[in-house]
Amino acid sequence: MPELKAEQSFRDRWTGSVGFVLAAMGSAVGLGNLWRFPVLAARHGGGLFLIPYLIALFAVGIPLLLLELGIGQRYQFNGYDTMAHVNKYFKGVGLAGALVGALLNSYYLAVLSWSLVYLGYSFTTNDAGQLPWSADPAGFFFGEVLQISSGPDEMGELVPAVIGCAVLGWVIVGLCIFKGASLMSKVVLVTMPLPMICLFCLIIRAVTLPGAGDGLYYYVAGGPNSTPLSDFSVWVDAFGQIFFSLSLGMSIMTTYGSYNDMSKTTLVRDGLIIALGNSAVSLCAGVAVFGTFGYLAHVQGVPVEAVVAGGPGLAFVVYPYAIAQFPGGVGLQAFFSVVFFIMLFTLGLDSAFSLIETITAIAVDNLPRLTHMAWAQNLKREYVAAAMCAISMFTTFGYCTQGGLYYLDIVDYHLNLILALMGATTLFAVGWAFRGEGYKVPSLTEQFKPQSLVEVAKDLLRTENEWVALTWAFFVKYVSFPLVLIVQIFGWVGAAEAGQYGGYPPLWNGVLGWLFYGFFLLVMIVFGLLPYNAPPVEGGDYVKSSVA
Numbered sequence: 001m002p003e004l005k006a007e008q009s010f011r012d013r014w015t016g017s018v019g020f021v022l023a024a025m026g027s028a029v030g031l032g033n034l035w036r037f038p039v040l041a042a043r044h045g046g047g048l049f050l051i052p053y054l055i056a057l058f059a060v061g062i063p064l065l066l067l068e069l070g071i072g073q074r075y076q077f078n079g080y081d082t083m084a085h086v087n088k089y090f091k092g093v094g095l096a097g098a099l100v101g102a103l104l105n106s107y108y109l110a111v112l113s114w115s116l117v118y119l120g121y122s123f124t125t126n127d128a129g130q131l132p133w134s135a136d137p138a139g140f141f142f143g144e145v146l147q148i149s150s151g152p153d154e155m156g157e158l159v160p161a162v163i164g165c166a167v168l169g170w171v172i173v174g175l176c177i178f179k180g181a182s183l184m185s186k187v188v189l190v191t192m193p194l195p196m197i198c199l200f201c202l203i204i205r206a207v208t209l210p211g212a213g214d215g216l217y218y219y220v221a222g223g224p225n226s227t228p229l230s231d232f233s234v235w236v237d238a239f240g241q242i243f244f245s246l247s248l249g250m251s252i253m254t255t256y257g258s259y260n261d262m263s264k265t266t267l268v269r270d271g272l273i274i275a276l277g278n279s280a281v282s283l284c285a286g287v288a289v290f291g292t293f294g295y296l297a298h299v300q301g302v303p304v305e306a307v308v309a310g311g312p313g314l315a316f317v318v319y320p321y322a323i324a325q326f327p328g329g330v331g332l333q334a335f336f337s338v339v340f341f342i343m344l345f346t347l348g349l350d351s352a353f354s355l356i357e358t359i360t361a362i363a364v365d366n367l368p369r370l371t372h373m374a375w376a377q378n379l380k381r382e383y384v385a386a387a388m389c390a391i392s393m394f395t396t397f398g399y400c401t402q403g404g405l406y407y408l409d410i411v412d413y414h415l416n417l418i419l420a421l422m423g424a425t426t427l428f429a430v431g432w433a434f435r436g437e438g439y440k441v442p443s444l445t446e447q448f449k450p451q452s453l454v455e456v457a458k459d460l461l462r463t464e465n466e467w468v469a470l471t472w473a474f475f476v477k478y479v480s481f482p483l484v485l486i487v488q489i490f491g492w493v494g495a496a497e498a499g500q501y502g503g504y505p506p507l508w509n510g511v512l513g514w515l516f517y518g519f520f521l522l523v524m525i526v527f528g529l530l531p532y533n534a535p536p537v538e539g540g541d542y543v544k545s546s547v548a
Contacts, residue, residue, distance in 0.1 A: 014259050021270050024069075024256050026350025028278040031111055032245035034199070034344060035315040036412075037282040038289040040237045042308050046290060047222020048229055050283075052238035057279050059483055061242040063475040064423055065253060066271045067430055070460030072257025073267060078361035079251025080527075081535055082258070083429065085436060090429040092527030094251050096520045097422045098359045101250035103516075104415060105355040105392055107408045108348065109169050110399035114316055115345040116165035117145050122337035130324070131333055137321040141313055142405075149402040152410065152508045156402025163400040167393060169345070173352045174389035177360070196281070198343035201336070203284055206291030206322055215294020218304040219286055225305045236491040239484065240416025245278055249422030252354045255361045265462045289315070292322045313405060319344075356392065360385045365535075410504060414513040418520055420488045425524065427481040430456075431473075453477060492517075 014020040041049045075082045079094030121132045133140035142148045149156040206212060227234040243249050260267075296307040323340060326333045363384050399408050434456055453473035454466070463469060 013261070017266060017270065020256070020260060021273055023350070023354075024253065024270070024274045025277055026347075027247045027252055027256065027354035028245060028274055028351075029195075029281045029347065030245075030351035031108065031344075031348045032241065032351070033278065033282040034195075034285045034319075034347065035111060036244060037241060038286055038318070039314045040241055041219070041286050042289070042293075042314055043227075044234045044237065045222055045224075045226030045305070045308065046219045046286075048226045049222075049234055049238060050220070051229065052235045053241060054279075056235075056239045056242040056483075057275065059475070060239065060423070060480045061246050061248065061279075062272065062275045063472060063480045064248050064427060065246055065275050066268060066461060066472060067426065067476060068248065068251075068253035069257035069260075069267055069271055070462075071430065072254035073260045073262065073462070074460050076258050076262060077535065078258065078365045079254040079358060080362050081365060082254050083426075084532060087429050087433050087435045088532070089528045090425065090433065090524075091532060092524040092529075093422065093425045093429065094254070095362065095527050096523040097249055097251040097426075098362055099523060100415070100418055100422060100520060101247075101252060101355040101358050102392060102395075103411065103418075104244075104250070105352060106395035107399045107411055108352055108355065109166050109173070109392070109396045110162070110404060110408060112169045112345055112348045112352065113162050113165035113396075113400065114141075114145060115341045115348070116168060117161050118316070118320065119338060119341040119345070120161070120165075121145075122334055122341060125330060125334075130330055131320070131337060133320045134324040137317045137324070138313075141316045141320075145316075146313075146405055147402050148405055152403055152406035152504060154403055155398075158397065158401055159404075162404070163397060166396050166400050169352075170389050170393040170396070173349060173356060174386055176349065177353050177356055177385050177389075195343040195347040198340050199281070199284060199288065202288045202319070202322060202340065203291070205326055206288045206295075209291060209295035209298075209322075209325060211294040211296075211298025212291040213294060214297060214304050215290040215292065216287065218293070218308065219290035223303075223305040223308070225308070232487075232490040232494050235487055236416050236420070236494065239487045240419055241282075243419035243423055244415065245282060246275060247351070247354060249419040249426065250355070251358045251362075255358045256354065258361070263462070267462050268468060288322065289318050292318050292325075295325065296321070356385065356388050360388050363388070406504070406508070410508055410512060411516075414516050417488065417491045417513075418516060420484055420491065421517070421520065424481060424484040424488050427476055427484060431476040431481050 014023065071082050071086060072079075075085045077085070079097055080091055081094070083094035084091035124132055126132050126134065128135070132144070145159075146162070147156070147159050207216070229235075247253055257267075290308075293304055293308050297304045300307065319340065320337070323333055323337050326336055360381070364381050367384075398404060431453065434453070436456065453476065454469045457469035457473045458464060461469065461472060
């Protein structure tokens with residue numbers, strides 16, 4: 001592993017290792033854990049969903065997370081410029097990934113706005129002196145909060161409370177990322193620990209409710225409506241959840257890695273903490289949700305499978321219902337409701353930071369080099385971040401309409417395969433087509449040996465441990481990439497055969513989905529072929545690789 005020279009002084013820096021880990025975990029641990037994971041687990045009937053989920057975590061999630069953090073730290077650039085150094089023909093992957101993140105963020109803030117709406121309602125009571133949703137949590141969410149329309153063909157009007165909270169959410173995001181990595185390092189010291197405390201309290205209450213044991217058994221063992229493992233949709237959703245929750249395939253972790261010191265040698269340890277901590281939170285959120293399902297089944301006198309239902313609004317029905325069951329009367333319930341929805345909002349903030357930071361970093365790093373105009377040469381990061389927040393805010397408005405939940409559900413469904421496409425391409429670029437400076441291009445015979453990637457692994461992961469480097473190289477070349485590629489192919493075939501997800505009309509499902517896929521493929525290809533001189537890397541070249 002070569003020694004690194006003085007690093008680029010213009011790069012933002014985390015305030016320390018703790019700040020980096022908390023920020024990266026903040027990006028990973030978010031609504032994907034408390035909102036999306038329980039939705040998918042419920043959609044597939046609990047139980048068996050955990051098997052492909054854990055396989056995806058260890059076979060793909062951890063190797064790809066280390067890859068993205070490693071190339072970002074090694075090259076000290078945003079996702080676009082970093083991929084240009086990995087292989088100039090794959091630089092479009094970095095930009096496409098950032099645009100995927102922007103697509104995700106467009107509805108992410110809509111979900112955060114629901115948290116703020118519930119926060120406001122937590123200070124009120126219904127005619128019976130209870131929390132407003134106590135009598136009918138589902139009716140309250142779909143009718144009172146969303147004022148939902150009959151379907152995606154009926155967009156309806158903007159819902160005042162939702163759009164107002166969405167604008168407020170974007171203002172808060174903009175203020176928090178105004179000064180970059182150094183400020184975010186401090187913000188996450190609050191926005192990460194607080195949600196974990198609240199989740200712990202919610203779990204304790206859920207598991208102590210009557211019938212919770214039945215719900216937890218269903219969560220672990222599954223039930224009659226569990227999706228069989230032979231159905232490839234459960235694998236697509238499981239892999240998609242790992243990508244979504246670990247912020248993979250969106251240039252986020254590459255950007256975050258670039259804010260590390262080049263010589264940081266704890267990357268593998270930090271990556272494992274981030275990945276395992278993220279999944280632990282998801283699994284704990286499942287305990288809270290399925291424990292509450294068990295209580296619902298107990299109250300209604302029906303089997304657990306009769307009350308388990310997936311859908312994008314699940315968390316905003318089950319969690320409020322669990323809060324309404326807290327002992328101590330409406331005062332304590334209202335207090336915990338306020339704390340919980342503040343928690344849910346702050347948990348999502350960290351992920352929103354990262355999604356905006358990724359596209360901001362590309363603009364800040366590239367605009368001064370691409371144009372010689374005075375405004376670009378004197379470009380301030382704060383102004384770029386503010387502009388990105390403003391643009392993103394307007395893309396959120398469609399989800400703030402009465403039909404917004406349908407659009408969110410459709411886009412989120414197709415995001416699984418889009419993220420898999422980004423991940424497969426990144427894995428191939430590093431595992432099979434790496435062309436870093438000073439790296440010996442292996443022959444065709446050598447290419448099929450994991451040793452061909454060991455020296456690169458040592459440099460990217462900043463480790464001299466031969467076993468760690470060889471294991472990572474083996475997974476990237478022979479396990480992670482083939483698995484994601486298989487999921488991608490079968491996912492596309494399944495999407496074409498299924499025709500209509502969720503019963504939505506073809507225009508909103510099939511046509512829109514294929515337009516998404518086509519757009520991101522086009523970005524990858526066009527920007528990959530465009531002539532572009534990547535900025536030079538400070539810190540030394542790779543040692544020539546020798547293959548055993």
